[in-house]
Amino acid sequence: MAIRTTVTPMRVTISISGEIDHHNAAALRLEADEAIQSNLAPNVRIDFDEVTFMDSSGIGFVLGRYRIVSAYGGNVEVVNLSNKFYMMMKLAGLEKLMSLKTK
C-alpha cells in the first residue's frame, strides 16, 4: 500500500496503490488527512487506479475523508474504480454523497 498526493490550488488528489484493508487503513488515513487539512482545497479527488484489493475498510476510508472534506464545504470525487469497487461503494450508498467514476 502506498499513497501519493498532488496539490493544485483547486484540488488535492490522493492516489492510492496496492491493497486497502483494516491493517493499513490507519496509515492511509494519516497521510491523506495531512494533505487534506493543510490545503482545504474545494475539491478532493481519490484515485483508485492502482488499488489491487479493498474490503469494506476502503469504504470506511472514503466515507471518513468525505466527512472531513464536507465539514469545510468541499467536494469529494472517487475516480478510476474497477467495476467491483464501484459496486461495493454503491452497496454503501456512497453515490448519493459524491461522484463515483469507473475506469
Next chain:
Amino acid sequence: MKALNSMKLEIESRSVNEAFARAAVAAFAAQADPTVEEISDIKTAVSEAVTNCIVHAYPDYVGKIYIWAGIFDNGIFRVKIKDKGCGIEDVDKAMVPLFTTLGGERAGLGFAVMESFCDRIKVRSKPNKGTVVTLEKALCGRSGADERN
C-alpha cells in the same frame, strides 16, 4: 458431505495477518481453477470475516483465529472462520448493513460485503464463547466444471 481436499490454518488476531489470511485461503482455492474474479471475491469475503475477529471478537487482546477451507464436489468452496472471542449478542442486528458497534471509520458493511460476494453465509455465535462464520461459493472456474482429482 466430505471435502475432496481441505486445509486448516491458525493465526493470531493481529491486523498484520489479514493480508496473510486472505492470500493463504485464495492460494488454496486456486487448485479448484477459479476465475480471477472468483478468487478476488473469496479474498474480499475472508478479509471481512478475519477483520471482524480482530476488531470485534478480541477487541483489546490477541486471540486465536481458526480458518478451515474445503473444496467439495461441483466446485463448491467453503471457508469457516472461527474465533473464541466475545461473541455477537444479536446476529441479525449485526448483519444489518451500516450497523456497527464501533463507529469511527468502520463502515458497518462487513457482513453485507460477505453476503454479496458469496452464495451462502452462515453465522453462529454465543456471547462470551465465540463466533463461527461459514462462507460458501460455487466456483464455476475457468475451464467450466471438473478436471480435478
